[in-house]
Structure formats: C-alpha cells, structure tokens
Amino acid sequence: xxxxxxLTVNSVTFGGLLFLLSAGFSLIFGLMRIPNLTHGSMxxxxxxFGTTLLSGVLGVRFGFWVAAVICALEVALLGALMERLLxxxxxxxxxxQVLVTLGVSFMVADLCLMGWGGDPISVATPPGLSGFxxxxxxxxxxxxxxxxVIAAVFALALWLMLERTRLGAMIRAGVDxxxxxxxxGIRVSRLFTIVFALGAGLAGFAGLIGGxxxxxxxxxxxxxxPLALVVVILGGTGSLLGSFVGSIVIGFIYNxxxxxxxxxxxxxxxxPMVLVLVLRPQGLFGGQIL
Amino acid sequence: xxxxxxxxxxxxxxxxxxxxxxxxAIKEVYYVNIASQILLYAIxxxxxxxxxxxxxxxxxxxxxxxxxxAYVVAYLLTAGHGHALAIVAALTASLLATAGFAAxxxxxxxxxxxxxxxxxxxxVWGLAYRWISLTNGDNGIxxxxxxxxxxxxxxxxxxxxxxxxxxFLLAVAASSIFVRSPFGAALCGTxxxxxxxxxxxxxxxxxxxxxxxxSGFLSAVAGVLFVYYNQFISPQALALTASAEGLxxxxxxxxGTLLGPVVGAALVVIVKNVVSAYVERWNFMLxxxxxxxxxxxxxxxxxxxxxxxxxxxxxTGRRKSVAPVTAERRQ
Numbered sequence: 001x002x003x004x005x006x007l008t009v010n011s012v013t014f015g016g017l018l019f020l021l022s023a024g025f026s027l028i029f030g031l032m033r034i035p036n037l038t039h040g041s042m043x044x045x046x047x048x049f050g051t052t053l054l055s056g057v058l059g060v061r062f063g064f065w066v067a068a069v070i071c072a073l074e075v076a077l078l079g080a081l082m083e084r085l086l087x088x089x090x091x092x093x094x095x096x097q098v099l100v101t102l103g104v105s106f107m108v109a110d111l112c113l114m115g116w117g118g119d120p121i122s123v124a125t126p127p128g129l130s131g132f133x134x135x136x137x138x139x140x141x142x143x144x145x146x147x148x149v150i151a152a153v154f155a156l157a158l159w160l161m162l163e164r165t166r167l168g169a170m171i172r173a174g175v176d177x178x179x180x181x182x183x184x185g186i187r188v189s190r191l192f193t194i195v196f197a198l199g200a201g202l203a204g205f206a207g208l209i210g211g212x213x214x215x216x217x218x219x220x221x222x223x224x225x226p227l228a229l230v231v232v233i234l235g236g237t238g239s240l241l242g243s244f245v246g247s248i249v250i251g252f253i254y255n256x257x258x259x260x261x262x263x264x265x266x267x268x269x270x271x272p273m274v275l276v277l278v279l280r281p282q283g284l285f286g287g288q289i290l
Numbered sequence: 291x292x293x294x295x296x297x298x299x300x301x302x303x304x305x306x307x308x309x310x311x312x313x314x315a316i317k318e319v320y321y322v323n324i325a326s327q328i329l330l331y332a333i334x335x336x337x338x339x340x341x342x343x344x345x346x347x348x349x350x351x352x353x354x355x356x357x358x359x360a361y362v363v364a365y366l367l368t369a370g371h372g373h374a375l376a377i378v379a380a381l382t383a384s385l386l387a388t389a390g391f392a393a394x395x396x397x398x399x400x401x402x403x404x405x406x407x408x409x410x411x412x413x414v415w416g417l418a419y420r421w422i423s424l425t426n427g428d429n430g431i432x433x434x435x436x437x438x439x440x441x442x443x444x445x446x447x448x449x450x451x452x453x454x455x456x457x458f459l460l461a462v463a464a465s466s467i468f469v470r471s472p473f474g475a476a477l478c479g480t481x482x483x484x485x486x487x488x489x490x491x492x493x494x495x496x497x498x499x500x501x502x503x504x505s506g507f508l509s510a511v512a513g514v515l516f517v518y519y520n521q522f523i524s525p526q527a528l529a530l531t532a533s534a535e536g537l538x539x540x541x542x543x544x545x546g547t548l549l550g551p552v553v554g555a556a557l558v559v560i561v562k563n564v565v566s567a568y569v570e571r572w573n574f575m576l577x578x579x580x581x582x583x584x585x586x587x588x589x590x591x592x593x594x595x596x597x598x599x600x601x602x603x604x605x606t607g608r609r610k611s612v613a614p615v616t617a618e619r620r621q
Contacts (some may be wrong), residue, residue: 035405089585094401095348096584099541102350102534111573198544222530226412229405263423266416270409276393277406281397 001040002138007255013144013213015251016151020206021224022231022243023158024199028266030238031188031195032087034094037101039203040225041108042079045179046204047216048112050120064208072188072205083193091189105221113218123211143212150209154202155244162240171195175238196197227254230273245284309455313448322447323519328559329451329458329517335551336465337508342537343546344474345350345501346481348404350533351391351411355506357418357528359384359513364523365424373437381510388506392499399484406495410535418525430524433517444518454515461508466548468504477501506616535576537563542583544590553592 017216028036053067062070082104092094127161129143162168173181174188182188207216214220235242249272257265276283313322334356341347352415362380367373395406418425425431438446444450474581479487490496517523526532535558543554561579566572587594 034401035408086581086585096588098348098401098404098583099584103577103584106531106534106577106580108577110571110577114571114574163468216373216446229409233405233409250568263421264417266420267413269416270413273409275393277397 005184006096006140007259008252009140009144009148011252011255013147013250013251014255015164015248017206017210017213018227018231018244018247018251019151019244020209022235022247023154023240024195024202024226025033026230026232026235026238026243027171027242028199031178032097032169032192034087034097034101035229035232036196036199037098037225038105038108039199039228040221040223041102041105041112042075042203043207043210043224044216044221045110046075046207046208047110047211047220048116048121049074050208050211051116051123051216054238064124065271067222068205071208072201073172075204075207076197076201080193080197082200083196085198087192088189100275105178105225106244109218109221116216116218116232118218120215120217122215125212147209147213155240158240164287167194197246227269230270233273234284236285239285240285242283242285296449306459309459310452313451313531315375316557317437319447324559324563326447326451326454326519327563328556329454330512330519331539331559332552332555333458333461333515334509334512335538335543335555336461337505337512338536339540339545339551340465340468340477340501340508342540343550344469344477344481345505347396347399347498347501348408348537349395349505350404350530350537351395351407351409351414352505353528353532354411354414355384355388355391355509356513356516356532356536357523357525358387359510360517360523360527361418361425361431363517364433367433367435368431377437377520378500380514381507384510384513385503385506388503388510389499392502392508396495396498396502398586408533409553411528411530415525415528415530416527425525428525430522430526433521433523435520436521440539450519454519456517457511460509462548465508469548473497489591531573531576534580538576538580538583542579542590543589544592544594547590547592549591554590557591563584576578606611 021039025036028034028039036268049071050067053062053070054064055061069141086100086104087097090100125143129146131142133140133142133145160168162172170186171182171194173184173186174191178188227250230244231243234249235244235246250269253269253272254265257268261268312325316322316325329371331551334352338349338352341349341352359380362383363376366379391407391410394410395403398406419427421427436450438444439453442449444453458589476487476492476497479490479492480497487497516527539554539558540551542557543552543555544550562572562574565575569575583590589597
C-alpha cells in the first residue's frame with residue numbers, strides 16, 4: 001500500500017514537471033504550428049545554468065529559488081533571440097523552421113557537453129524542503145509535494161493569463177486563426193516572440209526544478225523532448241488543458257512502467273499515444289485551447 | 291538531344307568504372323572503408339529521399355527502421371543462425387516495422403508526420419537501449435563474421451566495398467526506375483496536389499503507404515550493410531542524431547533529385563570523418579551545417595549547383611528562382 005501511494009505521489013510530481021515543460025511546447029505549437037525541437041535543450045540549459053548559479057558565479061552564491069527565476073529568464077531570453085534571429089528569417093516555412101530547431105538542439109547539446117562535462121551533476125534539494133512528511137506508515141519527500149504545488153500554481157496562472165488577460169485573448173485569437181487575428185490588428189509575429197520566450201522560460205524553470213529529482217546529465221534533452229512530444233500528441237496541440245491531462249497521464253504511465261516493467265517502460269509510454277492517434281488523431285483536447 | 295543522352299550515358303559509364311576501380315587505386319584501407327561507408331549511407335539517403343523528396347513527407351524516425359534490420363541480423367547471428375536467414379529475416383522484420391510506422395504516421399502529413407515519426411523512432415531507440423535481455427542495451431551486439439556470397443569472402447575492406455557498390459548500383463537503378471514510373475509520377479502528384487489526386491481517383495493514402503514501404507526497404511538494406519560493415523550495433527545507430535544525419539544528407543544534397551542524396555551522403559560522411567579526426571565536436575558541426583543549409587541553401591547542393599551551371603550557360607537569360615523541392619507550405 002505504501003509502495004503504491006509513494007508511486008502515485010512520484011507520478012503526480014513527474015506529471016507536474018512534464019506540465020511545466022509541455023505547456024510551453026503546446027502553446028508554441030498551437031501558435032506557430034511547429035514543434036519546437038529545442039524544447040528539451042531549453043530544459044537542459046535551464047538545469048545547467050541553475051547548477052552554475054547554485055555553485056556560485058563571481059563569488060556570489062544564489063539561493064535555489066532565485067537561481068530558478070534567473071535561469072528561467074536567461075532561457076527565455078535565449079528563446080526570444082532564437083525566434084527573432086533564426087525562425088523569423090524563415091517565416092512561413094514550417095519545415096525549414098523545424099529543421100533549424102533540430103540543428104540548434106544538436107549545437108546546444110554539444111555546447112553543454114563542452115561547458116559542463118559528461119558527468120551527471122546532482123542538484124541539492126533546497127533547504128527547508130529536504131525533509132519528509134509522515135502520513136501513517138507512508139513517508140513523502142517534502143520536495144516532491146512542493147513540485148506538485150508549484151506545477152498547480154503555474155497551471156492556474158497560465159489559465160488565468162490565457163482566459164482573463166488581454167495578452168491571453170490575443171494568444172487565443174492567434175492560435176485560432178492567425179490571419180484573422182492579423183486583420184483585426186493583433187501583431188501575431190510579436191506574439192510569436194512572447195510565446196516562444198514564455199515556453200522556453202517555463203522549460204528552463206522546469207529544468208532546475210526537476211534537478212533535485214532527475215539530476216542533470218548530457219542527453220537529458222533527448223530524454224525529455226520525446227516526453228513533451230507524447231504529452232502534446234496525447235492532449236492535443238495548442239491546448240493547455242490537453243497538456244495538463246496528458247502530463248499527468250504520462251507521469252503515471254512513466255513511473256508505474258519504470259517500477260513494474262523496467263525493460264519495457266519506454267515502450268509502454270508510447271502506447272497511449274498510439275491509441276489516441278488511432279482513435280482520436282487530433283488529441284484528447286485538440287481544437288480547444290483551455 | 292541524342293547528343294545529350296549519349297553524353298549522359300557516357301558520364302554514367304565513366305562514373306561506374308571509376309567507382310569499381312576506386313578501391314584498387316587507393317592504397318590505404320582507411321579510405322576504402324570510408325568509400326564503403328559513403329555508399330551504404332547513400333543507400334539509406336536514397337531510401338529516405340523517396341519519402342522526403344518525392345512524397346513530401348519528412349521522417350525523423352528512419353534510423354529506427356535502419357536499426358531494426360541491423361539488430362535482427364545481429365541477434366540471429368548471435369543465436370547461431372546463418373547469414374541468408376538473418377538477412378531475409380532482417381528485411382522482413384524491417385518491412386513489418388515500416389508498415390507499422392506507416393499505418394500510424396500516415397494519419398497525418400506535414401509537421402504532425404514529423405512528430406509521429408520522431409516519437410516512433412524514439413520508441414525503437416528506447417527498446418534497443420532498455421530491453422537489455424534482447425539487445426544487450428548500451429553495450430550493443432558484436433557480429434562475428436561477414437557473409438561469403440558465392441564463396442567470395444567479404445571480410446576484407448575491398449571485397450566488402452565491391453559488394454556494397456553492387457547493392458548501391460542496384461539501389462540507384464531501382465530508385466531511378468521508381469522515379470520515372472507511373473507510380474513515381476503519382477507519388478509526386480500526391481506531394482504537390484493531394485486533393486486533386488484524390489479527385490482524379492488515386493488512392494492517396496495507399497500511394498504514400500507504398501512509398502513508405504519502398505523507403506523502409508532501402509533503409510533496411512542499408513541497415514544490414516551497416517551491421518556487416520561495423521560488425522557491431524548499438525543504440526547509438528538508432529538515435530535521433532542518426533535520423534537527423536540521414537535527413538541532412540538528403541536535404542544538403544538536394545531532396546527530390548536522384549544524385550542529391552548520394553552527394554549529401556558523401557558530404558556528411560567525409561565531413562564527419564575529417565572533422566572528427568581533428569575535433570570532438572561533430573554534433574555541433576552537424577547542427578551548424580544543418581542550420582546553415584536550411585537558411586542559406588534550402589534547395590540543396592545538387593540543384594543549387596545545377597542552377598549555377600544553368601545560369602552560367604544562359605548568361606544572358608533571366609535567372610529563374612528555384613523553389614525548395616520539399617516545400618511544405620500547404621496545410
């Protein structure tokens with residue numbers, strides 16, 4: 001019983017991390033109609049930047065949460081630069097844009113290997129959250145519960161942003177019908193930059209937040225990107241609700257698969273994707289952004 | 291016109307003779323091996339080109355199909371079966387995998403097709419990497435011997451080159467017949483105007499399906515050659531990087547041309563070997579070349595060069611702008 005309970009908590013935690021990663025992926029896909037294949041790299045960059053900030057830059061050591069915010073901003077800036085300098089040049093050519101993001105992801109992976117070496121770097125759990133909570137016989141790590149709360153807060157904030165703000169309304173209009181949105185005076189190309197930066201920043205944030213659980217290692221980008229892809233195919237592209245539900249589902253399948261069938265865990269992970277593709281190709285919540 | 295056809299045939303004959311003589315003209319075995327590598331990757335690129343160039347479907351999971359064939363050969367040989375059985379089983383297994391890939395990914399076109407093939411390729415990679423009892427995980431499988439068709443041992447670099455060359459020439463001939471056939475024309479039709487092709491009574495899905503199968507078959511052939519060439523297979527050969535390298539070969543050479551993928555394969559293999567002799571940063575180079583080609587020469591080297599030659603000959607004529615062959619603008 002304790003085993004199952006713990007597995008469930010781990011699943012929801014991992015689902016929360018996946019949500020932080022895939023919400024941006026999904027929004028970028030919805031708005032720009034391209035899968036951003038650098039999304040895994042953004043996650044990895046966030047994590048590596050975070051480890052550097054935690055171990056101190058120029059003699060200044062940053063706290064965990066400050067570091068998380070800083071690396072989210074750094075990665076968001078990189079995302080905005082990439083959108084402005086590379087993807088903008090190829091506006092309208094989706095295939096070329098996808099290939100460029102793929103090329104950049106290889107460059108980032110190699111640069112990270114050069115900069116931070118090939119050994120995994122573990123990230124210390126932030127002080128104050130390294131304890132446990134006892135509930136009967138079960139013991140829950142505090143940090144994992146905190147990640148669930150953070151993901152829930154971000155889900156709520158993103159929902160409010162999309163549903164209640166002017167920016168959110170513009171993004172929804174852009175996802176729905178970019179040409180019409182342009183006609184009514186929304187600068188869709190500026191939205192591209194904003195959403196790209198937002199998605200990249202969220203991924204970078206998730207990278208460091210996931211650090212204490214996953215640690216950071218070369219190849220984590222290639223591990224996370226397919227998960228984001230599966231979440232988005234499952235939930236439907238451009239849908240916040242879809243990426244939320246998809247993340248939780250994949251979080252459960254991933255953790256239960258790892259625990260029960262470790263050799264086939266990766267394979268089982270893709271089964272729901274196959275089912276959805278066959279039964280409902282647009283994804284569970286395709287076509288509805290919230 | 292007959293003159294140009296004659297010149298063309300003459301050029302082809304010269305090229306074939308040059309390729310046959312090549313291993314005996316080069317002293318170092320190292321370069322013969324690189325030539326074999328170029329040829330086997332050219333077969334892979336020719337296969338991928340059927341999808342990318344002629345069907346307009348960009349796959350990022352082709353290394354998976356390549357890998358299935360390679361792993362089946364390695365597995366059956368380790369289990370003690372003969373080469374003939376291993377090769378036939380590998381091609382069959384790979385075709386079955388391709389049919390599965392196609393059935394799932396052909397539910398979409400364009401960007402979604404890329405995403406699905408990417409995810410499927412990652413599944414195959416994940417199986418190779420994690421299903422340790424079957425694939426030996428990251429340590430890979432070593433293949434003890436190369437086959438000896440008709441009593442000719444292929445264990446040396448030169449005999450293996452010649453065998454690869456024969457398969458390569460067959461693959462080029464098959465591709466060229468494929469492209470000119472009514473089926474090839476119909477395939478290009480489904481790339482450019484799927485709805486009109488549908489209205490004309492063509493079964494667009496089925497045409498794409500058979501294109502996938504042909505493409506998967508060539509990839510499988512390349513996979514078999516690969517495992518015999520290296521006498522080793524590990525999940526590395528199936529990773530996304532490998533699929534991306536294949537795509538880079540097709541796109542850098544020129545998708546939708548017969549010669550393009552071959553030139554692209556030569557470019558990638560040579561750059562990879564030359565660069566990796568000096569620096570470790572091959573992946574960075576791969577990414578940078580990818581970005582540069584997509585941004586600056588989207589049509590690829592062969593059409594780009596052809597355009598330059600044409601504009602040189604018709605120096606007074608107006609230059610026609612060449613549209614990228616794999617234009618994916620519709621959706």
